[in-house]
Structures are given as C-alpha cells and as structure tokens.
Amino acid sequence: MEPSTSIEQAEINREQAYVDRVYARLAAMVESATAVRQEGRERGLLDYTGQIKEEDYRSLFERDVLVDHAVRRLAVLDAQREGLVFGRLDHRGGVVRYVGRIGVRDAEHEPLVIDWRAPAAAVFYQATAAEPQGVVRRRVLRSQGQRVVGVEDDLLDAEAAPADLHVVGDGALMAALTAARGGRMRDIVATIQQEQDRVIRAPAPGVTLISGGPGTGKTVVALHRAAYLLYTERRRIQGGGVLVVGPSPVFMNYIERVLPALGEHEATLRSLGEVVDGVVADRTDPYPVAVIKGSDRMRRVLSRAARGPVPGEPQELRLYAGGRMLSLDARELAAVRTDVLRRGAQRNRARAEAVRTLVGALHKKVGGGMSRAEFDADVRERDAFVDFVDLWWSTLTPAQVLSWLADRDHLAGAARGVLGPAEVDQLAASWVGVSGHSVDDVPLLDELDSLLGEPPMPAPTRDEFDYDGVQEVTTSVDRDYTGRRGDTTPQYDGYAHVLVDEAQDLSPMQWRMLGRRGRQASWTIVGDPAQSSWPDVAEAESARDSALGNRNRRTFHLATNYRNSAEIFDLAADVISAELPDVPLPRAVRETGQLPEHRLAGEAERPEAVTTAVRELLDVVEGTVGVIVPRERVRETLDWVAPFGDEAGQRVVVTTGLASKGLEYDAVVVVEPAEIAAESPVGVRTLYVVLTRATQRLVTVGTDSGWLDRLRDRSRVAASAG
Numbered sequence: 001m002e003p004s005t006s007i008e009q010a011e012i013n014r015e016q017a018y019v020d021r022v023y024a025r026l027a028a029m030v031e032s033a034t035a036v037r038q039e040g041r042e043r044g045l046l047d048y049t050g051q052i053k054e055e056d057y058r059s060l061f062e063r064d065v066l067v068d069h070a071v072r073r074l075a076v077l078d079a080q081r082e083g084l085v086f087g088r089l090d091h092r093g094g095v096v097r098y099v100g101r102i103g104v105r106d107a108e109h110e111p112l113v114i115d116w117r118a119p120a121a122a123v124f125y126q127a128t129a130a131e132p133q134g135v136v137r138r139r140v141l142r143s144q145g146q147r148v149v150g151v152e153d154d155l156l157d158a159e160a161a162p163a164d165l166h167v168v169g170d171g172a173l174m175a176a177l178t179a180a181r182g183g184r185m186r187d188i189v190a191t192i193q194q195e196q197d198r199v200i201r202a203p204a205p206g207v208t209l210i211s212g213g214p215g216t217g218k219t220v221v222a223l224h225r226a227a228y229l230l231y232t233e234r235r236r237i238q239g240g241g242v243l244v245v246g247p248s249p250v251f252m253n254y255i256e257r258v259l260p261a262l263g264e265h266e267a268t269l270r271s272l273g274e275v276v277d278g279v280v281a282d283r284t285d286p287y288p289v290a291v292i293k294g295s296d297r298m299r300r301v302l303s304r305a306a307r308g309p310v311p312g313e314p315q316e317l318r319l320y321a322g323g324r325m326l327s328l329d330a331r332e333l334a335a336v337r338t339d340v341l342r343r344g345a346q347r348n349r350a351r352a353e354a355v356r357t358l359v360g361a362l363h364k365k366v367g368g369g370m371s372r373a374e375f376d377a378d379v380r381e382r383d384a385f386v387d388f389v390d391l392w393w394s395t396l397t398p399a400q401v402l403s404w405l406a407d408r409d410h411l412a413g414a415a416r417g418v419l420g421p422a423e424v425d426q427l428a429a430s431w432v433g434v435s436g437h438s439v440d441d442v443p444l445l446d447e448l449d450s451l452l453g454e455p456p457m458p459a460p461t462r463d464e465f466d467y468d469g470v471q472e473v474t475t476s477v478d479r480d481y482t483g484r485r486g487d488t489t490p491q492y493d494g495y496a497h498v499l500v501d502e503a504q505d506l507s508p509m510q511w512r513m514l515g516r517r518g519r520q521a522s523w524t525i526v527g528d529p530a531q532s533s534w535p536d537v538a539e540a541e542s543a544r545d546s547a548l549g550n551r552n553r554r555t556f557h558l559a560t561n562y563r564n565s566a567e568i569f570d571l572a573a574d575v576i577s578a579e580l581p582d583v584p585l586p587r588a589v590r591e592t593g594q595l596p597e598h599r600l601a602g603e604a605e606r607p608e609a610v611t612t613a614v615r616e617l618l619d620v621v622e623g624t625v626g627v628i629v630p631r632e633r634v635r636e637t638l639d640w641v642a643p644f645g646d647e648a649g650q651r652v653v654v655t656t657g658l659a660s661k662g663l664e665y666d667a668v669v670v671v672e673p674a675e676i677a678a679e680s681p682v683g684v685r686t687l688y689v690v691l692t693r694a695t696q697r698l699v700t701v702g703t704d705s706g707w708l709d710r711l712r713d714r715s716r717v718a719a720s721a722g
C-alpha cells in the first residue's frame with residue numbers, strides 16, 4: 001500500500017532516517033562480533049600445543065567463551081535483517097522510545113531500540129486509550145526488508161498530544177489481519193493485543209493454560225511466550241531447553257519460522273509422531289484404532305506385554321549341577337520372571353536380578369549338600385547357563401515388543417479383561433502389513449521404553465576419560481569460572497519448558513509420553529475443548545493431570561477471533577451451537593461483506609464444482625486456497641486439483657478435517673461437509689474446525705445440504721444452485 005498523503009510520507013521518511021541509523025549500528029555490531037570470533041579462533045590455534053597445562057586451559061576456556069558468545073550474537077544479529085524496528089512510543093513529556101525484535105544500543109551505550117520482551121517495552125502492548133500509561137501515541141512501522149513502507153498510529157492520550165504530533169494510518173491490527181496468508185505463520189510482534197500480552201508475559205513457573213475459540217491467536221501467542229521465556233529466563237531454560245509440540249509435521253512446518261523471526265533458534269520443535277528420539281511417524285491410524293491406542297487401558301496391555309513371555313523363548317532349563325540333572329519347566333521359569341519383575345523392575349535392567357533368582361530356584365532343587373555360594377560359583381559361568389540366559393532374558397527393544405502384538409493370540413493374552421475381542425481384532429490388524437510406526441504407536445513405544453529400560457552401562461574404563469582434543473575437557477578453570485559467576489543453571493532430566501499446542505486432542509497415552517519429557521519443566525498448554533477430537537474428555541484430562549502433577553496452574557481465555565471474517569465465523573458458530581449450545585464463542589473483529597456460499601452438486605458434478613470453486617477463489621484471494629475433504633476423498637480430490645499445481649504453485653492445498661487443525665488459508669473449499677461431520681462421533685467439532693480455517697472466503701460443495709437445515713439462521717449462507 002502506498003502512503004496516501006504527504007504528511008504520511010513525511011512521517012515515513014522521518015522513521016526511515018531513524019531505522020537507517022539502527023541498521024548502520026547493527027552492521028557495526030556484526031563487524032565487531034566477527035572480529036571477536038576471528039580473534040578467538042586465532043588465539044585457539046596458537047594455544048593448542050598438544051601439551052595442556054593449567055594456564056593453557058584458562059586461555060582456551062576464555063577463547064571458547066569469547067567465540068561462543070560472538071557466534072551466538074552473530075546468529076541473533078543475522079536473523080534481524082527484516083523489520084528490526086517495528087514500534088515507536090511517544091511518551092508524555094516528549095520522550096520517544098523505539099521497540100524492536102532485539103535491543104540495540106548506540107556506541108555510547110544509549111538505547112536505540114528496546115527488545116520487545118524487555119519490561120520497558122511492555123507498555124507498547126498494554127497501553128490503551130482508557131489507560132494510556134503515559135503513552136501519547138503508539139506507532140507501528142510497517143517495513144519491507146529495511147525499508148519503512150507505512151506507519152499506523154493509535155492516539156492514546158489526545159489531551160497530552162503536542163500540536164505537531166501527526167496521527168496517520170488505519171490501524172496496524174486491521175492491516176495485519178487482512179494481509180494475504182502464505183504457507184507459514186508469521187510473528188505478530190508489532191500487533192500483539194493487550195489480552196494476548198498478558199498471556200505472553202505471565203510468569204514461567206507451573207502451568208499456564210491458554211484456552212480460546214478458533215483463531216484467537218492461541219498458537220501464535222504461545223510461541224511469543226516461548227520467545228519471551230527464552231529471553232527472561234535464559235539461564236534456567238538453557239539447562240533443559242524448550243520443547244514445542246504440535247499435532248503434525250505440516251503444522252510444525254507452518255509454525256517453524258515464528259521463533260527464528262523473533263530471534264530464537266534454540267527451541268526444539270517436534271510433531272507428536274517425532275517426540276521420541278529416533279522415531280519419525282507421520283501416518284495416523286483410522287479413528288477407531290487411534291482411540292484404542294490412545295486409551296489409558298493400553299498401559300495394562302503394554303505392561304503385560306513387557307513383563308510377559310517372549311515369543312519363542314526356551315520352555316525349559318536343564319543343567320547338570322550339584323551332582324544331578326536339574327531342570328526348571330515353563331511354569332517355574334514364568335514364576336521366576338514374575339518374581340523378578342514384581343516390584344516394577346525394568347526388564348532390561350533386571351538381568352542380574354533374573355540370574356540371581358534363577359540360580360536360587362535351581363539351588364532349591366539340589367536339596368542340600370552344596371552351599372548357595374558354591375552352587376553360584378559352579379553354575380553362573382557355565383556356557384550352557386549363560387547361553388540359556390541370553391535367550392531367555394535377552395535385551396528387548398520397544399519396537400520388538402510392540403511387533404509381537406500384531407499376533408492376535410499374543411495380543412489377546414496381554415489384553416485379557418482389558419480390551420474386548422473386537423478391539424483386539426482391530427488393534428492386531430492395524431499392525432499387519434504396514435511399514436514403520438504410526439503417530440498413535442509412538443506413545444506406545446515410549447511406554448514400552450519406560451517399562452523395559454536401558455540395559456545398565458558397563459562400568460567405564462579409565463581410557464574413556466582420556467581425551468585427544470581439548471574440547472571435551474572440564475578443567476578446574478571451568479569449575480572455578482562456573483563457581484565465580486554463581487552459575488545456577490539447573491541440570492534437567494528432560495526439558496525446562498514444554499509447550500503443547502492443540503492439547504485438546506492429546507490422548508492419555510500421549511500425555512504420558514509428554515509427561516516423561518517435562519518432569520521438572522514449567523508448561524504452557526494451548527487448547528480449545530470445542531475443537532477436540534478425543535471422545536473421552538475426562539480420561540484425557542486425568543492423564544493430563546497426572547503428567548502435570550500438583551504444579552500451580554494459571555488459566556487464560558482468549559476471546560477475540562483474529563483469523564476469520566465475522567461472516568465466516570458466524571456460520572461456524574451456528575454449526576457448533578446447534579449441537580453444543582454451551583460452547584463459549586469468540587467474537588470475530590473483521591467484516592468483509594462476503595457471505596460463505598454453499599453449492600449443491602450431485603455426485604457426477606462434484607469434481608467440476610470443486611475445481612470451479614478453486615479457480616474462482618484463486619482469482620479473488622492473493623494467498624492460499626485450502627481444499628478440505630473427508631479422509632476417503634483425499635486421493636480423488638488431489639487428482640481434480642492437480643492441474644492447478646503448475647498454475648498456482650503452492651497456493652492450493654488439499655487436506656482433511658483432522659489434518660487442518662491449527663492451519664489457515666485465505667480461502668477454503670469444504671467438500672462434503674456432512675460427510676466430515678459423520679466421520680467420527682465428534683465429527684461436528686471437526687466440522688467446526690474446518691469452517692474456521694478461512695481468513696476471507698469460504699465455499700462449501702456437497703451433495704447434501706442437510707447440515708445447514710439445523711442452523712438457526714440459514715441466511716448466513718449465500719444460496720447457490722452450484
């Protein structure tokens with residue numbers, strides 16, 4: 001958008017001059033950090049002689065600190081080439097402050113720009129006309145690269161405004177909300193709203209629960225909160241890091257740019273299928289199977305599988321000892337195993353105990369004459385005995401134990417009294433003829449991992465402490481330095497902060513998996529129960545409560561929908577309220593005058609109706625068009641829209657209701673909404689999700705318009721014969 005008046009252009013020019021000064025300073029900072037890094041490296045080359053003395057340690061350590069600091073600083077500075085300065089505050093009394101993505105000081109150490117997360121910047125987000133907090137005018141600078149292209153002002157205190165203070169622009173928020181969407185979520189650092197800022201700056205300890213309807217900014221706010229915590233609590237958080245968990249790789253891809261844009265590169269982003277190290281799963285199971293795999297009942301099934309018989313294990317131990325042939329049959333061996341694992345021991349860690357108990361059981365058969373110690377010494381080292389133990393108590397992997405459950409009889413044994421026969425059938429079948437693991441298998445693998453444990457590490461030999469390079473060495477200087485600066489960086493078993501998005505969909509088994517990664521963490525949990533696809537809300541809540549323990553909880557509810565036009569959200573609100581009248585609904589702030597459209601189309605006309613809608617929408621919106629379809633229709637729809645691939649590049653995306661959670665598009669075509677609602681017992685919630693993905697235009701195409709009949713107000717949908 002070009003500036004419309006000469007006053008606006010003059011204001012832009014003035015801001016550009018300031019921004020240029022900041023970039024010049026940034027360039028000088030990059031130059032000096034580069035020089036420090038270089039100097040540090042050179043010093044390191046000189047210092048490394050192969051013979052390390054204490055003084056060398058000292059200078060090597062200093063060098064490492066220097067280089068490390070410079071490298072980090074460069075990474076932060078390098079990321080801040082775009083829109084570095086985005087805000088300006090004119091305070092009463094004429095003081096002016098600029099707010100940006102990072103703090104920048106001039107050569108005399110005076111602040112040029114305040115980091116948006118610093119306490120002094122909070123007023124940028126919190127001041128209102130009702131409570132200006134000393135701010136006369138708040139200005140948002142819109143930039144392209146390093147060029148200021150617009151300014152948007154809010155006059156907060158008209159009485160205190162000097163005569164020459166200009167107020168220009170239509171409001172930064174509206175400009176941001178109407179902007180076309182690309183494939184990635186953008187940061188909202190320039191337009192964070194007051195209710196959102198309170199959540200972002202909430203104290204870290206305990207659990208922060210963020211709820212709110214679709215499009216209320218839960219995700220984007222949670223990500224800004226992560227950046228805020230990394231800034232304000234870096235020392236604490238560096239001990240364990242931040243884990244950000246979302247529903248799918250597509251979703252993680254969608255949000256992955258936000259934290260780097262805010263200058264943070266240190267969070268770990270994982271989809272639910274990637275939370276366990278070494279496992280990458282993208283495929284989801286059909287809904288009924290996912291419900292069984294996610295259920296808390298799987299704990300018992302897996303516990304039995306991990307502690308029960310191993311398929312193909314030896315059924316008898318025979319050994320000549322103590323002057324006679326001794327044997328233990330299958331029942332006796334099972335009794336030994338049960339005895340060893342009785343008190344919750346992890347199987348892979350209990351081998352020594354298993355050997356002890358086994359030898360004890362054999363010794364009882366000798367019937368006197370040989371002491372236990374003598375018997376032990378005789379039996380333990382025998383090849384036959386060692387070979388038996390290797391087979392009978394081999395180290396098991398989670399994937400191995402899970403694979404046994406594809407055998408219906410084995411599964412039925414483990415699931416006796418827990419799952420019904422039909423459930424056993426469905427579950428066993430889900431593991432037959434598939435490659436790799438599903439997203440719903442991952443928490444099961446993690447559960448098995450915690451049941452099996454790692455085999456104990458052999459005691460380290462002296463050699464393992466030796467070094468052939470200096471990097472791995474902790475010197476007395478390190479310890480001295482650490483002590484002197486009073487380092488309180490805590491060491492974490494797991495992450496220091498865990499952020500869970502779309503938490504309403506987590507199954508009990510997924511909560512257990514996350515709980516293991518945040519035993520000592522503070523948490524931010526984001527969700528909207530009305531969008532939940534998990535059938536047993538109480539069961540999931542109880543698993544969540546166990547994962548979080550008795551940490552303090554702080555809850556926030558976001559009530560403004562920033563994504564959808566009011567016309568689109570009204571339709572979605574009507575759909576969900578017709579089924580679930582108590583669902584709290586946010587308020588959409590933006591009107592476009594464009595009603596959603598429903599196009600009736602018979603089976604045969606459906607492909608044509610869908611492609612026509614996509615073509616029309618590509619013409620009227622600048623950004624993306626999402627085509628959301630029932631699970632069974634993905635393949636055919638991909639064929640229909642394939643021709644748009646060349647023409648529209650990445651602009652057209654086909655997805656399902658469940659996979660569209662958390663995502664958004666400029667325009668959406670919903671194919672067969674009634675079928676989406678019928679896909680699962682909580683299908684109306686999925687339809688609610690689907691109808692709230694579009695920022696500007698919504699068209700539905702279906703053979704059935706029955707889903708509209710229940711609406712209070714059918715005029716919300718423009719009639720169309722298709």
Ligand SMILES: Nc1ncnc2c1ncn2[C@@H]1O[C@H](COP(=O)(O)OP(=O)(O)OP(=O)(O)O)[C@@H](O)[C@H]1O
Nearest residue numbers: 188191192193214215216217218219220562563662
């Ligand atoms: N203060 C803001 N300024 C500009 N854009 C905003 C603001 N708050 C939210 N948005 C935008 O609104 C859209 C919805 O935000 P987000 O995806 O975080 O919502 P959500 O509550 O997680 O939605 P859902 O539950 O439907 O997935 C995003 O495009 C986000 O950038």
